[in-house]
Amino acid sequence: MDIVKNILEASHFAHEFIYHNQPLLTAQEGADYFKIDTGQTAPILIIKTNNNFFALIISGSSRRVKLEELSFLLGCKKTRMANREEVEEKTGFDAGNLPLIGIPLPHILDKQLFSYPCVYGGSGQLNRTLKITPLALPQLNTVIAITTVFR
16 A cells, blocks of 8 residues: 555645656755755654654755754653664654655654745655655644754
8 A cells, every 4th residue: 555645645735756766865866866956855854752753854955953952842851863673663664765744753844845846755665756845744744843953
């Protein structure tokens, strides 16, 4: 079953699946392949706090996640990147194959994404990229914050 495709078909958001022969594993690879600004790519990261997991959708131009500020935002003491096994266990997807929608976790979005008419990110399949308006992300995910703790 293709969770991402099912969610999108039930939504009113225009989207495009773009198939490619090679996996695009970094924001720079995606930007080069699609000839877009790196900021228009939307990598997904999973973080673990002392009591929960969260999905972060960041702009590819963000250089780092400020874990201390993220901890403050979430009201927790410890925040770290989830390891590969935790990512697969909590999302149902491989770490390098996370989709922009369909992850059953609370989401935090990078405010920079909304400066673009569309973003390019994971679709849950290695050789398929999802192109969609960033306005769909808060509607199709459980978003708890839109922030600038990524830079």
